[in-house]
Amino acid sequence: MQVYLFAVYLLAVVACTPAVAEPFAQLRAAYAGRDASAAAAAYAPDARVIYRYSRSPEELHVGRAAIRDSFQRLFAQIDPTQPLDLNFRPTHRQGTTVSGIYRLRIGKGPPNYGRFAVELAPDGLFKRDLSTDATPTAFEDVNGSVMLAADDEQLDPVYYDRLLGRYRLPGGCELVVTRSVVRLFVRDTCTQVWRGLTRVSGREWTAGDRVLSDKALTTYRFADVAMGASASVEVV
Numbered sequence: 001m002q003v004y005l006f007a008v009y010l011l012a013v014v015a016c017t018p019a020v021a022e023p024f025a026q027l028r029a030a031y032a033g034r035d036a037s038a039a040a041a042a043y044a045p046d047a048r049v050i051y052r053y054s055r056s057p058e059e060l061h062v063g064r065a066a067i068r069d070s071f072q073r074l075f076a077q078i079d080p081t082q083p084l085d086l087n088f089r090p091t092h093r094q095g096t097t098v099s100g101i102y103r104l105r106i107g108k109g110p111p112n113y114g115r116f117a118v119e120l121a122p123d124g125l126f127k128r129d130l131s132t133d134a135t136p137t138a139f140e141d142v143n144g145s146v147m148l149a150a151d152d153e154q155l156d157p158v159y160y161d162r163l164l165g166r167y168r169l170p171g172g173c174e175l176v177v178t179r180s181v182v183r184l185f186v187r188d189t190c191t192q193v194w195r196g197l198t199r200v201s202g203r204e205w206t207a208g209d210r211v212l213s214d215k216a217l218t219t220y221r222f223a224d225v226a227m228g229a230s231a232s233v234e235v236v
Contacts, residue, residue, distance in 0.1 A: 023125055024088070028148055031086040031104070034075040040068035043129070044121040050130045053114070082107030087149070088116070089142040096120040101139045102131075103146075110158075113139050137226045140202035154181050159202060162225040167233045175233065186220065203230075 023042035030039035041064070043049070049067050051059040061070045078084065083106075090100035099117040106112070113134040121127040140159045160179055167175040173190035184197040184205055196212045197205035203222040208215030221234040 025148060028086045030071075031084045034078075034080070034084065036068045036071035036075060039071045040064045042126055043067050044123070044125040044127045047121075047126055048128050050128075052130060052132045054133050078106055082109070087146045087153075089139060089144060089146055091142055096127075101134045101142060103139050111136065111156075135226070137202075137224075143201045143204075145199070155179060155183070159225065160184070162229045163203075163222050163233075165229065169235075175235070177233070184220075 027039055027042045030036070030042070043064055045064055046062070047064070047067060049059075049061045049070065051070075059070070061067050085105040086102065087105075088100055088102045090098055092099045097117070097119050099115070102114055102116050104112045104114075113136055115132045115134045115138075117130045117132075118126055119128040136156065136159055140156060146153050163184065164177050164179060167177065169175055169188075171190070173188055176187045176189060178185045178187075183199070185194060186197060186207065187194050194211050195207035195218070197207050197220060198214070198216070199205055200219075203225070205220045205222075206216035207213070207218045207220070209217055219234075219236040221236070222230040223232045224230070
């Protein structure tokens with residue numbers, strides 16, 4: 001199934017236009033409600049949307065009517081009993097352009113991922129939108145939290161279970177890495193000290209002076225997990 005566009009708004013651009021103050025949030029809500037017209041309303045009247053996925057022919061949709069029809073086709077392909085949850089992690093912002101990686105969850109099945117590059121119109125609506133391929137690892141490796149409903153975000157077990165296990169420290173002790181639904185934990189087998197970690201990116205986490213702390217006194221950097229379990233962790 002092809003996954004369609006996804007865009008982000010820039011607060012500095014849209015703050016002066018309350019009627020379209022949050023087109024990004026509007027797009028997410030449109031997905032949740034499977035409302036193709038609401039999704040298209042997040043775009044400028046003459047917007048251009050391009051889908052350039054490696055396993056599908058490239059598509060170009062110009063104008064709200066064509067964009068609305070593309071969303072209608074997408075929503076028609078998805079089981080109506082399955083909830084849709086769209087979210088984003090931006091990687092770059094400059095002027096009126098925003099790029100990053102999106103994630104579309106369909107029920108409890110494996111999420112769909114892609115890269116987006118968006119240009120915003122003066123009124124804050126999406127003027128140009130390009131969507132291409134991305135991987136789950138690329139989405140999780142990005143610094144920062146998801147853009148919407150970050151407090152409700154849960155760790156993706158497919159990705160984060162690859163960080164779990166026992167890592168041998170130079171002195172012979174082991175660092176045991178476990179997780180809850182929302183964060184990683186580490187325990188030193190010699191000192192029995194527990195620390196809950198705070199996410200910087202998927203592979204970089206920090207710890208403070210207590211089990212749960214906002215301080216960043218220690219940094220844990222895990223090896224790449226794109227090909228499987230993390231082979232090492234650097235403790236700074």
